[in-house]
Amino acid sequence: MKFLCVECDQQMAFGERQLPGDGTLAATFKCPKCGRVVAMLTNPMETQLVSSLGVEIGGRTVPAEPFEMMNTMVVTGGPAWSSDAQERLSRVPNFVRGMVKKIYADYAKERGIAEITPAVMDTARSELGLEGM
């Protein structure tokens, strides 16, 4: 995917990528000659199509983790994770992330909590004595 500043006849440079958390994606591109910035905005279906290929707009900075797509996109039947909670979970080291995720999911399931949020994670850590996870 490339963007062309038609007026300057210059290929625009990728700027940044944003994931607002509502299934959409925003990526900015800047013309190196005139400085014009444009944003590419994709709807949830378009974003999903890109995600389904296991690629990232703007390029990858780190290699994909094992089962990265499946761990994030397959519905496992457990509680939903808010985008903030997902972001926080993503900071857990990969080799224990699955275990940590299961602890929180089991905690929520036992209490009938439909969505795991950072507040739920804080409460679970406190109740289960998992400070530091």
Add this chain to the structure above:
Amino acid sequence: MRTYHQLTDPDRSGLADQIGAQRRRVAERLASVGRIVAVMSGKGGVGKSYVTANLARALARAGKPVGVLDADLNGPTIPRLLETPHAARRTSPDGVEPATGLDGVKCISMAMLLEDGAPLDFKGPAAESFVWRGAMEASALRELLGDVAWGELDALLLDLPPGMQRYIELCDILGSPPPVLTVTIPTPESRDAVRRAMRAAVDRGSELLGIVENMVGGELKGSAGDELAQEFGVPVLARIPWHPTPDTWSALGSRL
């Protein structure tokens, strides 16, 4: 206005490079696998998974390290056939640890990621999900191929679902068509469906290893195995009766 290929600066997203990296990851992972065999059929309900699991067990009993990748993402049955525990798999920096089933057969399956009885579903917009669901399933297959720490294997058996879609995805992900073991039952209906699958495999360039005729000797009438073998010039490697013994499977393993 210039076209895509006239813009010479690299695509910052490097989507083609990312796809290339995915394929290299699969190739590197499977470098420790002696041979890959796709077990397929154009017909559902002929016993592909049953044949796959028991063939794997026979190979394992013969002292060969063997793995099974359950590529039937929507109807996974291999964990039950190999009696592996229903539990999430541990992930190490080397990859996802496969489960170990009967006779030491290693296996991985979508069933291990889903709650017991839950259908495979993906997060995402429900409307027009057919647009992206196929790509999701292909990505899942790619991750099963590229992210499991099998270790050294003599053989990796791929249990494919009915139809050709997963086989075609497999060819694309592997970069070359895998050898194919075909399973049929004796009936003419099965023969017709399996013929299409074998033709597609030949057209793609797969080596046809042979035919396993399953459910022989009962109420199912016909000679699909012999007819397909003659048509495609391949052997009938085994005729599996309704009540096979371990020797039945060992004989198949020795002929593969």
